[in-house]
Amino acid sequence: MQGTVDGFSYGLVTPVAAYLMACLGGALGLRCTTRSLLVTRTWRPGWLALGTGAIGSGIWTMHFIAMMGFSVTGTPVRYDVPTTFASLGVAIVMVGIGIFVVGYRGATGSALFTGGTITGLGIASMHYLGMAGMRLNGSLEYSIPLVTASVLIAVAAATASLWAAVQVRGFRWSVGAALLMGVGVSGMHYVGMAAATVHLHPVADTAGDPPGRLIAPLMIGPLLFLLLAGVVVVLDPRMVSGAVAPVLPSPPGYRVPVRDSYRLPPAEDHRAAPCARPERPARASRDHRAARPPARPGARRRTGPHAGQRR
Numbered sequence: 043m044q045g046t047v048d049g050f051s052y053g054l055v056t057p058v059a060a061y062l063m064a065c066l067g068g069a070l071g072l073r074c075t076t077r078s079l080l081v082t083r084t085w086r087p088g089w090l091a092l093g094t095g096a097i098g099s100g101i102w103t104m105h106f107i108a109m110m111g112f113s114v115t116g117t118p119v120r121y122d123v124p125t126t127f128a129s130l131g132v133a134i135v136m137v138g139i140g141i142f143v144v145g146y147r148g149a150t151g152s153a154l155f156t157g158g159t160i161t162g163l164g165i166a167s168m169h170y171l172g173m174a175g176m177r178l179n180g181s182l183e184y185s186i187p188l189v190t191a192s193v194l195i196a197v198a199a200a201t202a203s204l205w206a207a208v209q210v211r212g213f214r215w216s217v218g219a220a221l222l223m224g225v226g227v228s229g230m231h232y233v234g235m236a237a238a239t240v241h242l243h244p245v246a247d248t249a250g251d252p253p254g255r256l257i258a259p260l261m262i263g264p265l266l267f268l269l270l271a272g273v274v275v276v277l278d279p280r281m282v283s284g285a286v287a288p289v290l291p292s293p294p295g296y297r298v299p300v301r302d303s304y305r306l307p308p309a310e311d312h313r314a315a316p317c318a319r320p321e322r323p324a325r326a327s328r329d330h331r332a333a334r335p336p337a338r339p340g341a342r343r344r345t346g347p348h349a350g351q352r353r
Contacts, residue, residue, distance in 0.1 A: 044239060044240065044241055044242070046114065046115040046116075047112070047113075047114055047235070047238060047239065047240055048111075048112070048113045048114070048115070049108070049111055049112050049232060049235045049236075050111055051110075051111045051112070051113045052110070052111045055111070056107055056108055056110050056111035057108065057111070057228065057232075059107050060104040060105070060107040060108040060228060060231070061104070061224050061225075061228045062224075063100055063103045063104040063107060064100055064101055064104035064223065064224040064227040064228055065100075065220045065221055065223070065224035066100055066220075066268060066272075067096050067097050067098075067099055067100010067101055067103065067104070067268060068097060068100055068101075068203060068219070068220040068223035068224055068227070069216060069217065069219075069220035070093070070096035070097075070100070070268060070271040070272055070275055071092075071093040071094065071095075071096035071097030071098075071100065071137075071141070071271075072093065072097075072203060072204075072206075072207035072216055072219050072220055072223070073093075073207075073216050073275050074089045074090070074092045074093030074096060074271065074274075074275070075089070075090065075093045075141055075144065075145060075204070075207045075208065076207050076208065076216060077089050078090045078093070078145045079145065079148070079208060086145060086146070087142075089145075090138075090141055090142050090145045091138070092271055092274065093141055093271075094134060094137055094138035094141050094142075095134060095267055095271065096267070096268060096271040097137050097141070097161075097223075098130065098133040098134035098137045098138070098164075098168075099130075099134075099263075099264035099265075099267045099268055100264075100268060101133055101137075101165055101168060101227050102129065102130045102133050102168060102172075102264060103264045103265065103268070104224075104227055104228065104231070105129075105168060105169055105172050105231060106126075106172070108228070108231050108232075108235075109172070109176075112235065114178055114180070114240050114242075116179070116180075116242050117178045117179035117180055117240075117242055118178065118179075119176055119177075119178050120176070120177040120178065121175050121176060121177065122175045122176075122177055125171065125172075125174060125175030126172060126175040128171060128175075129167075129168045129169075129171040129172040129175065130168070130264070132164065132167050132168055132171055133164055133165065133167070133168035135164070136160055136161065136163060136164025136167060136168075137160075137161050137164045137165070139157075139160050139161075139164075140156070140157040140158065140159070140160035140161030140162075140164065140200065140204070141157065141161065141204075143156050143157040143160065144157035144158075144204050144207075144208060148208065149205065149208040149209070154201055154204055154205050154208075155201065157200075157201075157204055158197060158198075158200045158201025158202075158203075158204050158205075159197050159200075159201070161197075161200035161201075161204065162193065162196035162197030162198070162199065162200040162201065163193070163196070163197065165196040165200060165226075165227055165230060166192060166193045166196045166197075166230060166234075169192070169196075169230065169231055169234050170189075170234065173234070173238065178240065179242060179243050180240045180241050180242040180243050181240070181241050181243070182238050182239070182240060183238070183239050183240075183241065184237045184238055184239075185236075185237040185239075188233055188234070188236055188237030189234065189237050191233055192229075192230045192231075192233040192234040192237065193230075195226055195229050195230045195233060196226060196227070196230040198226065199222060199223055199225065199226015199227065199229070199230070200223070200226065202219075202222055202226075203219045203220070203222050203223040203226070204219075206218055206219035206222065207219045
């Protein structure tokens, strides 16, 4: 017997809440990815790791909130805790690979294609592994065309979001990329849910824990991590403004002058006013008649080109 699948048991509450969590995780993660492009390679892995955890936690929290509204008539829905946590690990690892590829290779076509594909496959893998963690009195079957469509949606949304994030054009680009990622993740989830059908078993044999008992222990960790990432983003003003030029490698032997890191008071800063040139002495008068001694009486005045030469 086939069970009726309902993904909106609580109406629009779970879809809206899930979408907002996906946007939050995407916004924090993509801003950290943008910030990694503005720092030296020493700090870049830390920012990329923070962005990876934010995106992975955001999309996994979105998935679990959306699954709160999933129900099947004729059987309760329970969850296997190890498999559910494994889906979180898969999301973080695969999203991290994609983000690190883009973070170190930049906005090139090959890097965006590779990073977006890996990130999208990570989002889809998280979803279907989480679905495999469900325990109900029946078996799940999927429609191959809808599963393929859900994977393509995830890959396209991840690629577009990473492209918008690495443009480093300010806060609006990051918001747009986060909204796009939220649409892609939510769309992938509900298209994947539409691909699932449940065939009920005649004998009731449902193991696992109910979702109401797992919601607090499963979500407290990702939510705390999102809070930590949000604090880091807010405390860094350059993350919001996006007005910092990328840090380029310095030439060998170059040392940053101390005066470039701060400005001295005008009285101490020799660059505050141009150096005053010393005044030159007044030039002597060119009145030759006044400076020439008087001629001797009876002397003939010579003219011509050799007038100033002595014999």
